[in-house]
Amino acid sequence: MGRYIPAAPAEQRQLLEAVGVASFDELFAVIPKELRIGGLCIEPGKSELEVSALLRGMADKNRVFPVIFRGAGAYHHFIPPIVRSVAGKEEFVTSYTPYQAEISQGLLQLIFEYQTMICELTGMDLSNASVYDGASAAAEAVTMCRERGRSKALIAASSHPMVIRTMRTYCESADTELVVVPEREGRTDAEALAALLDGGVACLYVQQLNFHGLIEDADALFAQVHAADARAILGVNPIAAGLLKSAGACGADIAVGEGQPLGMPLAFGGPYLGFMACTKALMRRIPGRVVGETLDAEGRRAFVLTLQAREQHIRREKASSNICSNQAHCALTAGAYLTAMGPDGLRQAASLCYAKAHYLAQRLCEIEGVALAHPGDFFHEFVTTLPCPPEALLDRLAQQGVLGGLPVQQGILWCCTELNTREQIDELVNTVREVCGA
Amino acid sequence: MRDQKLQKLIFEKSREGRGCSLLPACDVPAALPDQALLRQAPPRLPQVAEIDISRHYTEMQKRTHGVNDGFYPLGSCTMKYNPKLGEEMAALPGFAGVHPLQPAGTAQGCLELLCRAEQVLAEITGMDAMTFQPAAGAHGEYLGLLLIKAYHQARGDRARNKIIVPDAAHGTNPATATMNGMQTVNIPSNEQGCVDLDKLRAAVGPDTAGLMLTNPNTLGLFDENIAEITRIVHEAGGLNYYDGANLNAIMGIARPGDMGFDVIHLNLHKSFATPHGGGGPGSGAVGCKALLAPFLPLDRPVQQGEAYGFEDPVQSIGRIKAFYGNFLVVVKALSYVLTLGAEGIREAACNAVLNANYLKNQINDLYEVAFDGICMHEFVLSLAELKKRTGVSAKDVAKALLDYDIHPPTMYFPLIVEEALMFEPTETEPREMLDYAAQVLREIHAQAFSDPAPLLNAPLTTPVARPDEVLAARSPRLTFEF
Numbered sequence: 001m002g003r004y005i006p007a008a009p010a011e012q013r014q015l016l017e018a019v020g021v022a023s024f025d026e027l028f029a030v031i032p033k034e035l036r037i038g039g040l041c042i043e044p045g046k047s048e049l050e051v052s053a054l055l056r057g058m059a060d061k062n063r064v065f066p067v068i069f070r071g072a073g074a075y076h077h078f079i080p081p082i083v084r085s086v087a088g089k090e091e092f093v094t095s096y097t098p099y100q101a102e103i104s105q106g107l108l109q110l111i112f113e114y115q116t117m118i119c120e121l122t123g124m125d126l127s128n129a130s131v132y133d134g135a136s137a138a139a140e141a142v143t144m145c146r147e148r149g150r151s152k153a154l155i156a157a158s159s160h161p162m163v164i165r166t167m168r169t170y171c172e173s174a175d176t177e178l179v180v181v182p183e184r185e186g187r188t189d190a191e192a193l194a195a196l197l198d199g200g201v202a203c204l205y206v207q208q209l210n211f212h213g214l215i216e217d218a219d220a221l222f223a224q225v226h227a228a229d230a231r232a233i234l235g236v237n238p239i240a241a242g243l244l245k246s247a248g249a250c251g252a253d254i255a256v257g258e259g260q261p262l263g264m265p266l267a268f269g270g271p272y273l274g275f276m277a278c279t280k281a282l283m284r285r286i287p288g289r290v291v292g293e294t295l296d297a298e299g300r301r302a303f304v305l306t307l308q309a310r311e312q313h314i315r316r317e318k319a320s321s322n323i324c325s326n327q328a329h330c331a332l333t334a335g336a337y338l339t340a341m342g343p344d345g346l347r348q349a350a351s352l353c354y355a356k357a358h359y360l361a362q363r364l365c366e367i368e369g370v371a372l373a374h375p376g377d378f379f380h381e382f383v384t385t386l387p388c389p390p391e392a393l394l395d396r397l398a399q400q401g402v403l404g405g406l407p408v409q410q411g412i413l414w415c416c417t418e419l420n421t422r423e424q425i426d427e428l429v430n431t432v433r434e435v436c437g438a
Numbered sequence: 439m440r441d442q443k444l445q446k447l448i449f450e451k452s453r454e455g456r457g458c459s460l461l462p463a464c465d466v467p468a469a470l471p472d473q474a475l476l477r478q479a480p481p482r483l484p485q486v487a488e489i490d491i492s493r494h495y496t497e498m499q500k501r502t503h504g505v506n507d508g509f510y511p512l513g514s515c516t517m518k519y520n521p522k523l524g525e526e527m528a529a530l531p532g533f534a535g536v537h538p539l540q541p542a543g544t545a546q547g548c549l550e551l552l553c554r555a556e557q558v559l560a561e562i563t564g565m566d567a568m569t570f571q572p573a574a575g576a577h578g579e580y581l582g583l584l585l586i587k588a589y590h591q592a593r594g595d596r597a598r599n600k601i602i603v604p605d606a607a608h609g610t611n612p613a614t615a616t617m618n619g620m621q622t623v624n625i626p627s628n629e630q631g632c633v634d635l636d637k638l639r640a641a642v643g644p645d646t647a648g649l650m651l652t653n654p655n656t657l658g659l660f661d662e663n664i665a666e667i668t669r670i671v672h673e674a675g676g677l678n679y680y681d682g683a684n685l686n687a688i689m690g691i692a693r694p695g696d697m698g699f700d701v702i703h704l705n706l707h708k709s710f711a712t713p714h715g716g717g718g719p720g721s722g723a724v725g726c727k728a729l730l731a732p733f734l735p736l737d738r739p740v741q742q743g744e745a746y747g748f749e750d751p752v753q754s755i756g757r758i759k760a761f762y763g764n765f766l767v768v769v770k771a772l773s774y775v776l777t778l779g780a781e782g783i784r785e786a787a788c789n790a791v792l793n794a795n796y797l798k799n800q801i802n803d804l805y806e807v808a809f810d811g812i813c814m815h816e817f818v819l820s821l822a823e824l825k826k827r828t829g830v831s832a833k834d835v836a837k838a839l840l841d842y843d844i845h846p847p848t849m850y851f852p853l854i855v856e857e858a859l860m861f862e863p864t865e866t867e868p869r870e871m872l873d874y875a876a877q878v879l880r881e882i883h884a885q886a887f888s889d890p891a892p893l894l895n896a897p898l899t900t901p902v903a904r905p906d907e908v909l910a911a912r913s914p915r916l917t918f919e920f
Binding site: 002003004005006007011012014015016018019020021024027028029030031032034035036037039040041042043044045046047048051052054055056057058059060061062063064065068070072073074076078080082085086088089090091092093094095096097098100101102103104105106107109110111112113115116117119120121125126127129130132133134135136160162163165166168169170173174175215241242243244245246249258265266267268269270271272283289290291292293294295296297298300301302303304306307308309311312313314315316317318319320321322323324325326327328329330332336338339340341342343344345346347348349351352354355356358359377379394398403406418421422425 | 440441444445447448449456457458460461462464465466467468469470471472475476477478480481482483484485486488491492494495496497498499500501502503504505506507510512515517518519520521523525526527530531532533534535536537538539540541544545546547548550551554557558561562573574575576577579580584587608609610612613614615616617618619621622659660662664665688690691692693696697705707711713714715716717718719720736755756757758759760761762763764765766767769772773775776777778779780781782783784785786788789791792793795796799812836837840845846851865866867868869895897900901902903904905906907909910911914915916917918
């Protein structure tokens with residue numbers, strides 16, 4: 001049996017004596033006999049060596065693709081070694097939420113730095129210390145926008161399907177009506193939006209980059225939204241944000257997003273990072289933990305969790321969100337990533353993503369029957385039509401160690417990042433030509 | 439020791455032109471989006487070299503207290519030791535490098551791991567099914583009530599919109615009810631800090647959707663009427679929700695499923711030893727009885743013959759986040775459970791309860807214990823009397839502990855105890871640490887009577903003194919001002 005209890009059996013007996021009971025059973029005497037179980041029907045414990053072998057065996061049953069052309073909400077980026085090194089420090093890994101500021105200044109300062117970086121990326125006034133992921137961040141943002149008489153939320157059809165599905169759950173449980181704004185040629189349809197914007201609309205969520213990889217005309221959509229006195233929420237890709245006009249400059253009231261590209265591995269979908277930032281006007285509505293700067297009793301700069309009057313442990317049933325634990329360690333990791341990249345590195349990563357995706361698109365479109373499914377510019381993802389069934393192509397690519405794009409309604413959703421070399425792209429194109437070409 | 443100089447932010451260490459060399463030159467034709475789509479100015483991220491980063495984070499590390507630094511008896515948070523095996527397993531490329539949307543056939547190990555974790559945790563809790571989609575305990579609570587609501591609605595039972603919550607409950611319970619558009623009915627505890635059966639009987643009715651309960655409760659007491667409590671709710675047509683924050687006390691001893699609970703959330707980052715990461719990521723796995731399984735979230739990992747795949751439950755509530763939850767946290771939790779096994783799980787609970795009782799008995803002659811008697815994994819002190827006699831409050835005692843490298847217990851919770859301090863030592867503390875903590879608490883108690891003034895300013899040895907929280911909230915400064 002494995003164990004992490006320091007007390008040897010003899011020590012345990014001494015402690016029982018000190019407490020004045022004869023056995024462990026006596027400690028649990030208050031639990032009615034009929035509820036106590038004789039034992040659990042799970043395997044006996046194992047040594048760490050055995051467990052390690054067992055889990056390595058499971059890990060070996062997974063296929064880790066050395067080359068990935070798939071994104072769709074989870075992106076394969078370079079993670080600088082310094083990021084893992086500093087984020088892995090035991091104090092950051094094992095501490096609790098920094099309620100005790102005097103012994104948590106390091107963690108609090110790093111979250112404060114993270115909040116500042118998220119504001120720089122999004123052009124917003126303030127950020128919280130993170131929520132669960134991009135989808136739940138989008139859903140929580142809608143909750144922030146509800147007003148008396150405005151109980152309808154709009155979401156662009158071009159958003160990630162899992163974001164739409166998550167938002168639907170949150171909206172249904174809070175009696176918010178969720179309406180999907182249709183797309184035209186892959187982008188949010190401005191005319192359809194105009195028809196939907198009535199006095200009952202609280203907000204619109206648009207995703208920049210949208211699910212098809214396209215760059216939305218967020219400025220124009222948000223101008224329409226504001227003209228209807230509703231609020232604008234932008235779902236932001238944080239790598240693209242190094243290059244593209246910020247959410248704030250596009251007129252967003254709230255910027256949210258999936259922070260996984262900022263130094264987190266693919267990890268079969270989590271843990272990832274929901275980031276969330278907003279304008280000053282919405283400061284007291286943002287959910288979750290927020291770190292603020294203050295002074296200590298002796299006049300030094302110090303950091304604390306602040307604006308706690310919004311939160312569940314104070315407001316209980318009057319709180320608008322129940323969140324307490326968030327993704328703090330992922331936020332710390334994202335802060336380390338953005339620190340390592342710096343403004344130039346982030347811009348370089350974004351430019352590489354853009355250039356490589358456009359090179360891939362151009363090369364793919366040289367093949368007969370392959371064409372971009374949508375007009376207009378994209379960033380590092382795009383959909384092409386395919387003149388053959390995607391399964392055959394994806395199987396062949398998998399044999400070559402390549403995870404191809406994601407099959408979607410109109411064909412394949414491809415993704416390129418700075419990790420894809422020209423050689424890999426050219427090989428991919430050759431394979432597509434072989435399998436699907438005439 | 440107090441900081442003698444200003445601790446710089448990374449932005450204040452930034453120097454124009456510094457950076458790390460991370461990415462290669464572009465090997466395809468250069469391309470940029472249209473000028474109108476580009477940002478006007480780059481984000482003001484720090485410009486620092488790798489050595490600057492390394493030293494900055496080391497400075498921050500020294501100013502952060504982890505479980506590795508010392509005793510961490512934070513009540514209701516189960517700050518037990520986090521085995522390094524879990525970290526190593528979660529970092530395996532075979533787990534960390536798997537794309538969530540790669541074909542299920544190429545992610546068999548991940549799916550097997552989730553199914554295996556479901557199996558063992560369902561057995562430990564007495565549930566029939568489990569999902570790992572919720573990212574944290576509160577997220578699990580949210581899902582739990584979604585399941586309860588969906589169950590009633592599927593039966594056409596639409597009037598059930600009230601959730602009964604005892605006054606000792608965690609704040610998340612009532613907040614969760616509100617998120618689900620349900621009303622909270624608070625019921626007061628009885629003199630033993632447990633559910634008052636008469637008050638419960640009076641509260642239930644045709645509008646009762648369910649009850650949310652933590653057992654052992656937030657006073658560290660096991661409610662011996664638990665079977666009767668859940669029966670009252672069931673007879674009124676409601677369902678019972680178990681807040682698993684305190685499961686560490688009873689795992690391997692008794693199971694919520696046998697007590698009449700229909701749905702439960704676990705905090706894998708508490709009972710199952712995964713690290714808290716400074717406030718997350720956790721995992722709020724939700725288990726339920728068969729009657730609620732048809733409503734579980736989409737993308738449920740299942741065994742299909744020899745292979746594993748995903749299945750969408752027929753009446754699914756949908757999803758509460760993208761993908762399948764904080765997967766790597768589940769990897770850590772499973773490595774913990776497999777290491778301990780049936781006997782080890784039980785031994786952990788036994789020693790958690792033993793350590794709590796030992797520590798309590800070392801100080802209960804000086805400090806007043808709310809509802810004294812044999813406790814479960816935690817106990818609550820009331821410092822109301824001490825404050826009245828000396829002016830030293832629960833907060834002052836908590837802050838004084840910082841000078842002894844002890845992380846304070848949970849303060850001012852539960853709300854029903856005046857000047858509360860809630861201690862949860864966990865099973866991974868050795869006796870000498872409990873003796874040290876007891877001795878420190880005795881010294882502080884003595885000082886409260888002999889020389890209380892320094893306690894009001896404690897801590898005296900930390901990098902900063904008590905921060906001004908009122909100033910922080912009144913004039914919020916939430917980002918660095920460049």
